[in-house]
Amino acid sequence: MNLLEISDLAASVANQPILRGIDLNIGAGEVHAIMGPNGSGKSTLANVIAGREDYQIDRGRIALEGQEITTLSPEERAHRGLFLAFQYPIEIPGVSNMEFLKAAVDSHAQANGNPEITAVDFMQMARNAAEQLGLNPEFLKRGVNEGFSGGEKKRNEILQMLMLKPKVSILDETDSGLDIDALRVVANGISTFANTTNAVVLVTHYQRLLDHIEPDFVHVIANGSIVRSGDRSLALELEEKGYSWLEKD
Amino acid sequence: MAGTDNNSLDGFVGRDYAAGFVTDIEADTLPPGLDEDVVRFISARKDEPEWLTQWRLDAYHGWLEMVQPDWGQVQFPAIDYQSISYYSAPSGDQPKTLDDVDPELLATYEKLGIPLHEQAALAGVADTQQRPPVAVDAVFDSVSIGTTFKETLREAGVIFCSFAEAVHDHPDLVRKYLGSVVPRGDNFFAALNSAVFSDGSFVYVPENTRCPMELSTYFRINERNTGQFERTLIIAERGAYVSYLEGCTAPMRDENQLHAAVVELVALDDAEIKYSTVQNWYPGDEEGRGGIYNFVTKRGACRGDRSKISWTQVETGSAITWKYPSVVLRGDDSVGEFYSVALTNNHQQADTGTKMVHLGKNTRSTIISKGISAGLSSNAYRGLVRMNPGAEKARNYTQCDSLLIGEKCAAHTFPYIESRRPDGIVEHEATTSRVSDDQLFLCRQRGIDPEKAVAMIVNGFCKDVFRELPMEFAVEAGKLLEVSLEGAVG
Numbered sequence: 001m002n003l004l005e006i007s008d009l010a011a012s013v014a015n016q017p018i019l020r021g022i023d024l025n026i027g028a029g030e031v032h033a034i035m036g037p038n039g040s041g042k043s044t045l046a047n048v049i050a051g052r053e054d055y056q057i058d059r060g061r062i063a064l065e066g067q068e069i070t071t072l073s074p075e076e077r078a079h080r081g082l083f084l085a086f087q088y089p090i091e092i093p094g095v096s097n098m099e100f101l102k103a104a105v106d107s108h109a110q111a112n113g114n115p116e117i118t119a120v121d122f123m124q125m126a127r128n129a130a131e132q133l134g135l136n137p138e139f140l141k142r143g144v145n146e147g148f149s150g151g152e153k154k155r156n157e158i159l160q161m162l163m164l165k166p167k168v169s170i171l172d173e174t175d176s177g178l179d180i181d182a183l184r185v186v187a188n189g190i191s192t193f194a195n196t197t198n199a200v201v202l203v204t205h206y207q208r209l210l211d212h213i214e215p216d217f218v219h220v221i222a223n224g225s226i227v228r229s230g231d232r233s234l235a236l237e238l239e240e241k242g243y244s245w246l247e248k249d
Numbered sequence: 250m251a252g253t254d255n256n257s258l259d260g261f262v263g264r265d266y267a268a269g270f271v272t273d274i275e276a277d278t279l280p281p282g283l284d285e286d287v288v289r290f291i292s293a294r295k296d297e298p299e300w301l302t303q304w305r306l307d308a309y310h311g312w313l314e315m316v317q318p319d320w321g322q323v324q325f326p327a328i329d330y331q332s333i334s335y336y337s338a339p340s341g342d343q344p345k346t347l348d349d350v351d352p353e354l355l356a357t358y359e360k361l362g363i364p365l366h367e368q369a370a371l372a373g374v375a376d377t378q379q380r381p382p383v384a385v386d387a388v389f390d391s392v393s394i395g396t397t398f399k400e401t402l403r404e405a406g407v408i409f410c411s412f413a414e415a416v417h418d419h420p421d422l423v424r425k426y427l428g429s430v431v432p433r434g435d436n437f438f439a440a441l442n443s444a445v446f447s448d449g450s451f452v453y454v455p456e457n458t459r460c461p462m463e464l465s466t467y468f469r470i471n472e473r474n475t476g477q478f479e480r481t482l483i484i485a486e487r488g489a490y491v492s493y494l495e496g497c498t499a500p501m502r503d504e505n506q507l508h509a510a511v512v513e514l515v516a517l518d519d520a521e522i523k524y525s526t527v528q529n530w531y532p533g534d535e536e537g538r539g540g541i542y543n544f545v546t547k548r549g550a551c552r553g554d555r556s557k558i559s560w561t562q563v564e565t566g567s568a569i570t571w572k573y574p575s576v577v578l579r580g581d582d583s584v585g586e587f588y589s590v591a592l593t594n595n596h597q598q599a600d601t602g603t604k605m606v607h608l609g610k611n612t613r614s615t616i617i618s619k620g621i622s623a624g625l626s627s628n629a630y631r632g633l634v635r636m637n638p639g640a641e642k643a644r645n646y647t648q649c650d651s652l653l654i655g656e657k658c659a660a661h662t663f664p665y666i667e668s669r670r671p672d673g674i675v676e677h678e679a680t681t682s683r684v685s686d687d688q689l690f691l692c693r694q695r696g697i698d699p700e701k702a703v704a705m706i707v708n709g710f711c712k713d714v715f716r717e718l719p720m721e722f723a724v725e726a727g728k729l730l731e732v733s734l735e736g737a738v739g
């Protein structure tokens with residue numbers, strides 16, 4: 001059974017069709033890369049999967065572990081193991097990272113009928129995750145993304161992923177804005193997290209991330225459809241030739 | 250829409266007002282109406298000395314000449330002052346000690362989470378979060394029904410009692426300070442209060458004394474069609490320190506009820522008074538029916554050099570809140586502070602802020618105001634910073650932030666600055682922000698439900714003010730915000 005199954009998904013925003021029939025199957029233990037020109041619909045796809053309400057689903061379905069989630073609220077999808085690392089992480093002033101993470105982790109435990117994690121265990125877990133990503137533990141006390149640099153915000157997204165341990169993680173351009181060392185640290189964090197029971201979807205423009213995390217599949221989205229799927233060699237080909245040769249097809 | 254549920258920020262559902270129950274108790278309530286006889290009745294009922302009766306009557310005659318002010322950013326139908334009852338007290342003899350208090354009343358306060366038995370208060374300390382005990386004066390409709398920890402306080406030399414008791418037991422202090430900060434004729438509502446005030450709290454902290462515990466007064470309106478007009482007077486002698494908290498609730502009623510209190514604070518040399526309010530009067534229902542009109546005059550006088558007065562308020566209740574806790578900085582190097590969170594939801598209206606009047610040298614004031622508007626509500630900050638000619642090197646810092654939830658609410662800011670000192674420094678910062686869909690989606694994607702998310706975002710916004718509250722009340726304030734915001738996303 002696939003972890004995530006998307007069939008014939010079409011969606012629009014403000015009555016403007018953006019996704020025009022996407023089919024995508026993601027199995028446990030797989031890493032997928034989604035590439036494509038600016039404005040082709042990659043972030044839209046990620047947001048629609050996560051249940052963002054500004055988008056209208058015109059047709060198709062989304063299933064997580066065999067269960068349809070197309071009409072579930074964003075938080076229900078999250079509780080079932082869907083995670084989205086945002087392309088542009090937003091600030092929540094005055095709400096500490098720690099407080100935010102605790103509320104997120106608790107909500108998952110509660111929804112899934114698991115016991116609440118103790119404050120001590122939680123602190124330990126958060127410190128470990130921060131350390132793994134090269135974030136000073138002081139970051140946990142600061143407001144969510146408040147005054148964070150671009151790279152710090154991206155690392156903070158991955159920190160949240162490590163804390164929530166999702167089944168399917170969609171990472172929307174987590175590599176953009178990271179310096180070379182940070183990219184290595186973040187890529188390591190993602191690789192260590194990925195295992196045979198979960199799946200990772202990397203939305204990216206650059207081969208350099210894929211040098212660190214080798215994808216099993218690469219998909220190219222253009223104008224709201226997947227125009228080509230292949231193995232990792234497709235990414236290398238794109239790096240060399242750009243997208244124009246695909247769009248002519 | 251991707252989901253079937255529509256959690257748009259504009260939706261509303263009913264909100265829970267947990268303190269909305271009525272206590273079924275016999276009460277002696279004066280029939281509606283106001284004239285000289287009513288003023289005399291209240292004074293006689295309290296067995297007051299002649300000077301005070303006269304003081305009230307003068308206030309009453311002054312009030313007759315005044316008109317209700319209309320400059321607030323609030324709208325309400327004309328109040329018929331003859332339809333209000335000006336006195337209501339639980340029947341029977343006044344209780345002498347807490348043991349004499351009607352069990353029904355004690356149960357009311359228990360239900361509100363305010364233990365009036367010292368044993369209970371102490372037991373609460375032992376097994377919960379090791380909070381220090383708080384001395385409580387409980388005012389039910391027009392009278393104080395009991396004050397806890399009086400003995401402990403007396404040993405420290407601190408007087409904490411109902412206003413009525415103070416009139417009898419400490420008449421000189423009352424006479425010296427009553428009306429010395431808020432004169433009888435200060436404004437329409439202060440004049441009305443001065444004529445008909447029923448009870449309230451009195452605090453006196455002697456020289457070089459640090460009050461050994463937090464003091465707190467809990468106001469409860471129970472009777473229908475009554476107004477509540479309490480009077481609080483706090484005096485901190487040289488080098489004294491006191492932290493005082495007031496809380497307020499009322500049952501849910503369809504009609505509006507008037508609450509017009511006066512609070513006077515006096516700080517002498519090196520004294521400090523910290524006054525915190527958690528105001529949760531019944532706000533009315535989601536259609537805007539009922540709720541308390543909270544028209545209160547609060548003013549502190551920093552009379553002594555190096556004295557300090559801090560107002561911290563969390564205003565979540567009332568149909569209309571109209572109040573400006575102020576500080577008159579007369580002593581050199583004195584400090585005034587105002588930290589405010591005012592939250593309005595549904596049809597609530599708030600016009601609140603502060604006045605900082607700088608008279609002495611090197612006086613400093615800080616104003617941090619956080620206004621949160623949700624639903625169809627309107628929330629205004631109105632603040633005055635005045636620097637008089639003698640206020641050499643006075644400084645003020647004002648920060649005034651508004652947070653909007655949804656598209657149908659309003660926020661206004663009216664900062665007035667009157668500086669007659671070229672060397673005075675006045676800094677003013679203001680921001681308006683919105684709980685954005687992006688923030689909400691981030692929280693929801695991480696599993697946090699929308700109501701919790703909004704409460705968390707609002708709490709974060711208020712952090713600078715909550716920091717100023719005594720610890721145990723900061724937690725309560727956070728929870729209160731959460732309840733008050735119920736239905737702001739729906």
Ligand SMILES: Nc1ncnc2c1ncn2[C@@H]1O[C@H](COP(=O)(O)OP(=O)(O)OP(=O)(O)O)[C@@H](O)[C@H]1O
Nearest residue numbers: 013014018036037038039040041042043044045054
């Ligand atoms: N909320 C919105 N309102 C209007 N247009 C939108 C909205 N969201 C997305 N779009 C439009 O949909 C198209 C796809 O946007 P999307 O963000 O999915 O692209 P992308 O592939 O992620 O691009 P990039 O590589 O630049 O991140 C764009 O033309 C964009 O302007």
Ligand SMILES: [Mg+2]
Nearest residue numbers: 042043044087
């Ligand atoms: Mg994008």
